Amino acid sequence: MKKIITIICITLFCTLTLSAQDKQGSKEKIKALKISYLTEQLNLSPSEAEKFWPIYNTYSKEQYSLRNILRSEIKRAMIEGDINSVSEKEAEKLIALKLDTDQKIYESQNDFINNVKKVISYKKIVKLQLAEMEFGRKLMSKYKHRKSDSKN
Numbered sequence: 001m002k003k004i005i006t007i008i009c010i011t012l013f014c015t016l017t018l019s020a021q022d023k024q025g026s027k028e029k030i031k032a033l034k035i036s037y038l039t040e041q042l043n044l045s046p047s048e049a050e051k052f053w054p055i056y057n058t059y060s061k062e063q064y065s066l067r068n069i070l071r072s073e074i075k076r077a078m079i080e081g082d083i084n085s086v087s088e089k090e091a092e093k094l095i096a097l098k099l100d101t102d103q104k105i106y107e108s109q110n111d112f113i114n115n116v117k118k119v120i121s122y123k124k125i126v127k128l129q130l131a132e133m134e135f136g137r138k139l140m141s142k143y144k145h146r147k148s149d150s151k152n
Contacts, residue, residue, distance in 0.1 A: 034135055041131035042124050051119040059112040063105060070101045 035053075044052055077094055079085035086094070113125060120128075 030139065033139075034132075037135050037138075038128065038131050041134075042120070042127055044120070044124075048120055052116065055112065055115050055119065059108065059116075062108050066101050066104050066108065070097060073097055 038056075039049065042048075042052075074094060077086050077090045116125060116128075
């Protein structure tokens with residue numbers, strides 16, 4: 001089973017690298033890679049996976065939404081990407097929004113752990129957090145290599 005998942009991961013990574021990069025397609029491919037990677041790292045049983053993924057997907061969407069709102073507000077406040085164009089009053093509002101968003105992210109993470117601990121062990125929750133960080137690092141590394149290859 002692990003060999004099959006590993007082969008799938010390698011195939012998906014290769015597919016991601018070789019395929020054309022339309023924005024929505026890339027997001028879906030990255031999501032599929034992440035699911036495959038996390039499944040392999042957590043070694044979820046079928047019954048765990050059946051209960052885990054709906055909780056994780058809800059949590060993941062909520063985290064993305066919270067971060068996206070903050071990112072959009074920061075971009076909206078800046079004119080042509082220049083932070084110097086933001087007034088002191090707008091900057092104060094952005095800081096308040098950042099702190100509020102951070103609090104909501106924390107509460108979301110806390111709710112997620114409270115829900116998921118009923119499905120998987122604390123050890124697997126720690127493995128999940130480590131696997132998410134490692135996946136992010138691998139993805140960025142692959143992106144940097146591809147970007148540097150395209151410059152040459």
